[in-house]
Amino acid sequence: MEVRVENLSKNYGAVQALRDVNLSFVDGGLTAILGPSGCGKTTLLRCIAGFLEPTSGAIYFGDENVVGLPPQARGTAMVFQNYALWPHMSIFDNVAYGLRLQKLPKDEIRKRVIDALNMVEMMVAPDILERKPTALSGGQQQRVALARALVVRPKVLLLDEPLSNLDAKVRQRLRVELRRLQRQVGITTIYVTHDQEEALSMADQVVVMDCGEVRQVGTPEQIYRNPTTAFVAEFLGVTNVLAGTLTPDGKAVVAAGTRIPLPADVPASSDHYTVVFKADAAYILQDQPTPQDAVAFTGELVEVFFVGSTYRHYVKAGKEMLLVDSPSRVAGPSVNVVVPRAELKVYPGAPLGHDVEPTCSVG
Amino acid sequence: MKRLRETSWLIVAVPSLAIVVWLFFLPFIRSAVTSFQTEDGAWTFQNYITAYRLYAGDVLYTIFVSGVSLIAVLIIGILVSGFARIYGGGVVEFLFKIPLFVPFVVVGHAMRVFLAPHGLLNSALAQIGLVNLDNPPSIAFSWVGISVALAWKNMALAILLILGAFESVGDTFLEAARNFGAGWFRQVKDVLLPMSLTSIAVAAVLIFTSMLASFSIPMMIGSGKGAQMLMIDVYYRIVYQHDYGVANALGVVSYITAMGAAVYYLRSVTKG
Amino acid sequence: MKRARIVRIILVVLISFIIFGPLSSLVIWSVAEKWYWPHLLPQQVGLFYWGKVFQGRMMQALQVGVLIACVVTVLSLIMTVPLGYVLARFRVPFKAAVLLIFLLPQAFPQLPVFANATVYLYRANLGGKVPGVILIHMVGALVYAVWTMTAVFKSIPASLEEAAINLGASRIRTFWNISLPLAMPGIIASALLIFLYSLDEFTGTLLVGSPFVLTLPVFMYNASQGYELPVASITALLLMVPGIILLLVLERYLKAEYLSSFGRI
Structure with missing residues (x-):
C-alpha cells in the first residue's frame, strides 16, 4: 500500500503540532520518523492511524483520501510504546480481539492467532495462549502486541516507539527480528522513534522532524552523511557544533578562532553560521603542517577520556x-585539530546550543 | 529504644481515637450486646423474635430498594463515565458533581415536592398530556420515590469513583481496541469495565451501604404507611417506644447486611 | 464524531432536567405564596416567606449550626493533621488497627450506633447540648479527616523531607517548614469538606440535640413535616449555598483520590 501525506497540518488551539507536512512512504518498506520529543512525529502517526483528525491536508492510502474515516476503516494496525495489551484478557483473547470484531468463524480465528504468534516466535510454551500478558516479560509482551497488530492483516503497520520501554539488550535483538518480520510480510510500515541509531539501522527511508515540520527525508546513509540543516546534523549526534560569524569581506566564516572559507553552495546572507563536524572525522596534529584540503583549529588539550573503542x-x-x-592517546598541551574540508559542514544561522531544549513547544 | 520512640508518636492518635472509640466503637458493641438483653439486663432472644415478626418484610424491602437504586446508579454511572472517558466529560461531568454537594435532607425535601402527586413533575407531565391530574401517580410516597432520591444523591459519588477508575486506564488500551473497530460501547464493555472491576466493586459496596443506612431521605419522603426502610424502624422504635432491645436487634441486622456486602466485595477482589 | 456531539447534547439536556428538576421545585416553592393544583406554577408569587424565615427560629438555627461546624472543623484539623502525618510517614505499631478503627464508622450504618452513643452522651450530661452535638459530629468528621490527611501527606515525596533532615533540621522543624506548607492545599480542601459535613449533618443532630439544639437540617425537617413547604424550601436553598460555593471553588481539586481513600487501607 502506497501511503502519501499532502499539506498536512494539525493545530491545538494556537499551537501548531504539524505544519504543512508532505511525505510519501516507501511502498512495502519501513519508514522511520525521527525527531526529539514534541517534534510532531507522534501526532503525524496518530493522524495516519485516525485517532486524530488533521486540521487540514490529505492522507492517501493508494488513491483514497482516508481523512475523516474512523481508524478501523483505514486498515491500519498500531503497536504502542507501552504494548497496550489488555491485562484482563489472555494472550489468545488479546490477539483474537480484532478478528472477533470482524466476526470471523472460530476455527479461522484460532488458526490465524496461532499463525501470528508463531510468526513473532511466541508459541514458546503449550499454555501460552491462556496466560495473562502481565506474566510475560516486556520483550515478550511487545511480540504479542505485534502479533495482535499483524493478525488482522493490516495495509499499513504503525509503530509508536515500540522498543523504547525495553532493556538495551532486548532492544537490540528485537530490532533485528522486527526488521526481518517486516521484510517477510512486506507491509508498508511507519516507525516513530527518537533513537537515531534505531532509525538509521532499521529504515529504508528516514524522515527527520522538528517543530512540526519535516527537516529532511532520505536513506539512512544520505541523512547521516549529508545532513542538510544544522538541526539534522546536531540531532544525528554530530559532536562538534561551533558558532561562526561572517568575515567583513563575506568570503569566510570565523569559528573557534579559525577562518573557514565559505563553501560555494552556502550563501553569504547571514551574520551567524553553524559549523559542524564529527568527532571521528577530525584528527590531532602537533607540529606537522596542515594538509591542503583541511582546516586546523589551534587549541589546548584539556582532558583525554578512554571510552572503550577510542580515546576522546x-x-x-x-x-x-x-x-x-582518536585510536591512540595524544599528549598536549598545545595541539592542532585538523578537519578535512569535506567533513566540515557550514549552515546559515546560529546553532541551537547544547543545553537548549527544542525551540518549539508542540505536543 | 527506636521502637519506643516510634510508639510514642501514637500519642497524637489518642484524642481522635478516644472520641471514635467512645462514640462509635463502644456504642456499636453496646447495641450488639443489648440486642440480646431484656430491659432488665437478662439474656434473651426475644428482641430478635419480635424484630423478625414485625420487621422481616421491612428488611427485604430495604434490601430491595437499595439494590434497585444501586443497579440504576451503576448502570447510569458506567454509561455516563464511559461516555465521559472516551469523548471527554465537560458539562456532563460537572452537572453530575452537583448532587455530591446537596445535603441529604435537602435531596429528600426536593424530591418530595418534585415527585408529589401534585408536584412539579406530574404538573409538567400533565401539560404535555402524559399524566391525568385527577388521578395522579404518587411517586414521592412510594418505594420509587425513595429509590429515585437515593439514586440521585449517590450518582455523583458513583461517577466520581467510576470515572476516576476509567481515567487510570491508559489511552493506548482504548486506542488499541478502537484500531480494530470497537465503538464506544464495546470500548466500555471490553476494556474499561473489566480493567476497573475492583474499583467499581468498591464503589458499589460504599454506595450500597450508604443506601441501606439512609435515614434522612426516607424520613423526608417516606409515607409512614406500609413497608419502611430499616433505619426508620430503628428510629421509631427508640423515639416513640423507647424499645432499645428491638431497635438494636434491627441495628445488628443492618450491620450484618452491610458486612455481607463488604465480604462479598472482599471475596470478589481476592478471587481475581 | 458527529454522532457523539448529538449524543452529548441529548445527554446534557436530559441530565440538566434530572439534576435541576428537583432543585427548581425548591426555588418555586420558596416564592410560592399561594399554589393550588392543578396549576403548573404558583398563582401568587412573592418574598413573603423569605422575610418571615429570616425573622424566626431559622436565624438561630443557622447561627448554632455555623458555630458547631466551625468548632468541629478546627478540632478535627488539630487532631488529624499530626495524626495523618504520623500514619503516612512512620512505621508505627498498630497502624493497621488504628486505621481500621477509623474505617468502621464508614462501613456500618450510623443511626443504630448513634442512638446508643446518645445514651452515653446523656449519661455524661451532654445530651441535648451543643458540646454533645459537636462530639457526635466529630465522629464522622474525624473518620473523613484521618483518611484524607494520611493521603495528603503520603502524596508528598519523602525525599523532600529527607533533604531537610539531611541538612540538620529536626523532624518537627521539617514538618513545619516543608511538609505542612506542601500539604496546605489538601488540608484546606478537606477542612472545607469537614465544615460542609458538619453543617449538613442530620442523623446525629436529631438524636443528640433534638429538641434543644436546632441546626438548619433539623429545622428544615420540622418545617417540612409541618407542611410549611415554603419555609422548608427556603431553608433547603440556604443549606445548598455553602455546598455550591464549595463545588465551584473545589471543582478542580475534587478528584476521586480524596473520596476513594475511603474503603481502602
Whole structure:
C-alpha cells in the first residue's frame, strides 16, 4: 500500500503540532520518523492511524483520501510504546480481539492467532495462549502486541516507539527480528522513534522532524552523511557544533578562532553560521603542517577520556570545546585539530546550543 | 529504644481515637450486646423474635430498594463515565458533581415536592398530556420515590469513583481496541469495565451501604404507611417506644447486611 | 464524531432536567405564596416567606449550626493533621488497627450506633447540648479527616523531607517548614469538606440535640413535616449555598483520590 501525506497540518488551539507536512512512504518498506520529543512525529502517526483528525491536508492510502474515516476503516494496525495489551484478557483473547470484531468463524480465528504468534516466535510454551500478558516479560509482551497488530492483516503497520520501554539488550535483538518480520510480510510500515541509531539501522527511508515540520527525508546513509540543516546534523549526534560569524569581506566564516572559507553552495546572507563536524572525522596534529584540503583549529588539550573503542580528546579552542576521537592517546598541551574540508559542514544561522531544549513547544 | 520512640508518636492518635472509640466503637458493641438483653439486663432472644415478626418484610424491602437504586446508579454511572472517558466529560461531568454537594435532607425535601402527586413533575407531565391530574401517580410516597432520591444523591459519588477508575486506564488500551473497530460501547464493555472491576466493586459496596443506612431521605419522603426502610424502624422504635432491645436487634441486622456486602466485595477482589 | 456531539447534547439536556428538576421545585416553592393544583406554577408569587424565615427560629438555627461546624472543623484539623502525618510517614505499631478503627464508622450504618452513643452522651450530661452535638459530629468528621490527611501527606515525596533532615533540621522543624506548607492545599480542601459535613449533618443532630439544639437540617425537617413547604424550601436553598460555593471553588481539586481513600487501607 502506497501511503502519501499532502499539506498536512494539525493545530491545538494556537499551537501548531504539524505544519504543512508532505511525505510519501516507501511502498512495502519501513519508514522511520525521527525527531526529539514534541517534534510532531507522534501526532503525524496518530493522524495516519485516525485517532486524530488533521486540521487540514490529505492522507492517501493508494488513491483514497482516508481523512475523516474512523481508524478501523483505514486498515491500519498500531503497536504502542507501552504494548497496550489488555491485562484482563489472555494472550489468545488479546490477539483474537480484532478478528472477533470482524466476526470471523472460530476455527479461522484460532488458526490465524496461532499463525501470528508463531510468526513473532511466541508459541514458546503449550499454555501460552491462556496466560495473562502481565506474566510475560516486556520483550515478550511487545511480540504479542505485534502479533495482535499483524493478525488482522493490516495495509499499513504503525509503530509508536515500540522498543523504547525495553532493556538495551532486548532492544537490540528485537530490532533485528522486527526488521526481518517486516521484510517477510512486506507491509508498508511507519516507525516513530527518537533513537537515531534505531532509525538509521532499521529504515529504508528516514524522515527527520522538528517543530512540526519535516527537516529532511532520505536513506539512512544520505541523512547521516549529508545532513542538510544544522538541526539534522546536531540531532544525528554530530559532536562538534561551533558558532561562526561572517568575515567583513563575506568570503569566510570565523569559528573557534579559525577562518573557514565559505563553501560555494552556502550563501553569504547571514551574520551567524553553524559549523559542524564529527568527532571521528577530525584528527590531532602537533607540529606537522596542515594538509591542503583541511582546516586546523589551534587549541589546548584539556582532558583525554578512554571510552572503550577510542580515546576522546577534549580540546579548548577559543571559547569552544572540541571533541576529537582518536585510536591512540595524544599528549598536549598545545595541539592542532585538523578537519578535512569535506567533513566540515557550514549552515546559515546560529546553532541551537547544547543545553537548549527544542525551540518549539508542540505536543 | 527506636521502637519506643516510634510508639510514642501514637500519642497524637489518642484524642481522635478516644472520641471514635467512645462514640462509635463502644456504642456499636453496646447495641450488639443489648440486642440480646431484656430491659432488665437478662439474656434473651426475644428482641430478635419480635424484630423478625414485625420487621422481616421491612428488611427485604430495604434490601430491595437499595439494590434497585444501586443497579440504576451503576448502570447510569458506567454509561455516563464511559461516555465521559472516551469523548471527554465537560458539562456532563460537572452537572453530575452537583448532587455530591446537596445535603441529604435537602435531596429528600426536593424530591418530595418534585415527585408529589401534585408536584412539579406530574404538573409538567400533565401539560404535555402524559399524566391525568385527577388521578395522579404518587411517586414521592412510594418505594420509587425513595429509590429515585437515593439514586440521585449517590450518582455523583458513583461517577466520581467510576470515572476516576476509567481515567487510570491508559489511552493506548482504548486506542488499541478502537484500531480494530470497537465503538464506544464495546470500548466500555471490553476494556474499561473489566480493567476497573475492583474499583467499581468498591464503589458499589460504599454506595450500597450508604443506601441501606439512609435515614434522612426516607424520613423526608417516606409515607409512614406500609413497608419502611430499616433505619426508620430503628428510629421509631427508640423515639416513640423507647424499645432499645428491638431497635438494636434491627441495628445488628443492618450491620450484618452491610458486612455481607463488604465480604462479598472482599471475596470478589481476592478471587481475581 | 458527529454522532457523539448529538449524543452529548441529548445527554446534557436530559441530565440538566434530572439534576435541576428537583432543585427548581425548591426555588418555586420558596416564592410560592399561594399554589393550588392543578396549576403548573404558583398563582401568587412573592418574598413573603423569605422575610418571615429570616425573622424566626431559622436565624438561630443557622447561627448554632455555623458555630458547631466551625468548632468541629478546627478540632478535627488539630487532631488529624499530626495524626495523618504520623500514619503516612512512620512505621508505627498498630497502624493497621488504628486505621481500621477509623474505617468502621464508614462501613456500618450510623443511626443504630448513634442512638446508643446518645445514651452515653446523656449519661455524661451532654445530651441535648451543643458540646454533645459537636462530639457526635466529630465522629464522622474525624473518620473523613484521618483518611484524607494520611493521603495528603503520603502524596508528598519523602525525599523532600529527607533533604531537610539531611541538612540538620529536626523532624518537627521539617514538618513545619516543608511538609505542612506542601500539604496546605489538601488540608484546606478537606477542612472545607469537614465544615460542609458538619453543617449538613442530620442523623446525629436529631438524636443528640433534638429538641434543644436546632441546626438548619433539623429545622428544615420540622418545617417540612409541618407542611410549611415554603419555609422548608427556603431553608433547603440556604443549606445548598455553602455546598455550591464549595463545588465551584473545589471543582478542580475534587478528584476521586480524596473520596476513594475511603474503603481502602
